[in-house]
Amino acid sequence: MDPVSPAWRGRRVVLGVSGGIAAYKAVELCRQMVDAGAHVAPVLTEDATRFIGALTFSALASEPAQTQLFTGATGDGSEHPIPHTRLGQSADVVVVAPATARLIAKYAAGLSDDLLTATLLATRAPVVLAPAMHTEMWEHPAVQENLTTLRRRGVHVVEPESGRLAGGDIGAGRLAAPEAILGAVLEVLTHGLDLAGVRVLVTAGGTREAIDPVRFIGNRSSGKMGHAVAERASARGAAVTLVTAAAAGLADSFAAGPVEVVPVVSAQEMHDAVLSRFDATDVVVMAAAVADFRPKVAALDKLKKADGAPEIVLEPTPDILAELGTVKRGQVLVGFAAETENVAVHAADKLARKNTDLLVANDVSDPQAGFEVDTNRAILLDSSGASEETPLLTKAALADVILDRVAALLGREPVNPHQEMR
C-alpha cells in the first residue's frame, strides 16, 4: 500500500468481515486504512465474532464495529434504525476480507439476511472481495461460478494465495496479503470502476507469419503494452478479451482471472478472432504489431538448406484496424503507431487513414520507449486533431492514460480521488 496516497484521506470504507480463521487478519487491514486517513466502519457477521471480538475493531476503527441488521450506532453516538442503508449509501468502497464461501454465495444470490449482506446490496460503491477458505472449497465449481457472476457485475476479487491453511493443510485459499488487498482498495478509490460493463478487446504481441513449419517472419514486439492495457482495463471494471500473439507465458498472469485470453499466431488468425467478436465489443485497442506481409505460400515441410536459398514471395495481410474503421458502429477504436521518424506526421496520417478515434504513437528508436522495455513515452492523437505528449511512463501508467481517454470518449465520469469528505 502507498501509505501517503491522498486517495485514502477521508474516504469511507466499510470493512466487512465474515466468519473464517483469517478474520483476525482484517484487524491489520483496519489499522492500516485508519492510519492512512480513511474512515473505516467495520461490519462483522455473527460467525466472524466467533473468531474475533467486535471490540477489537471498535478500538481501532473510526466508528464502533457493527454486527446487527436492526440496531446500530451512527458514528456520532446515536443509534440508526437501519444501519445497512446508511453504511451502504455513504461508502466509497466496501471491502470484505475474509470473504467466506457462504458470504460469496449469499452475495451472488442477492440474499440479505444480516448486516453485511444487506450493506452489500444497499451500496452503489465499488466492492472488493478477498476470499479465504480451504482449497477444496475454493476450487469448488459453486464458489468459482458465484465469483464469475460477481465479477461480471463489476465486483473486484483479490485472489487468495497458496500457503498454509487452518489445520496445517497447504494449498490455494489463504487470504491475500494485506498489501494486495489494500492495493486493490486503493485502486478502486483512485480509478473507481469507470469502465464497469464496458467490453474491451485488446490485441497484443507480434504476429508470426509461417515460412515453413519451423520458420516464420516476425517482429520485435513483446506484447507488454497490450497486456498492460488488458490488465488495467480489467482492473477498472471492463470485461476484457485479450487476443494475443505474444510469447506463451506472458499471459500466465491472467490465468483463472477475469480476462479472456485468446492466443493467436498469424495476422489472419488475429483478424478472424477480432472480427468475429467486434459486434459484441465497445472498445478495441489494437496494440499488436501485426505483420503487414506474409509469405504467399507456407511450405508444408521444412525447407532444406541443400535446396538453396528460398525465394519467398510476400503478399499483404489484412489490415485489421483499417477494416474495423470501415465497419465500426459506434465502437471506440484505438490504434498504435510504432515509428522511427516523423512520429507525429505518420501518426496523424494513420489516424485518418484507419478511421480511428485515438492513436497512440511512439518512437521505437527511443531505447526507453520501444520493444521489450517496461516504459513508454507516447503522443496521443484524437480525431479532433488534438495531441498530447506523455512523459516517460511505465507501460501500466500509459495504459491508464489511454484508458482515461477511452473513458472520456465513452462519456464515463472520471473518479476524483480528492473529492471532499462527506
Ligand code: CTP
Ligand atoms: N494494424 C492492423 N493490421 C495490420 C497492420 C497494422 O490492425 N495488418 C494496426 C496495428 O495494430 C496498429 C496500427 O494498425 O494499431 C498501425 O500499425 P502500423 O504497422 O504502424 O501501420 P501501417 O498501416 O502498417 O503503417 P506503416 O506504413 O508504418 O507500416
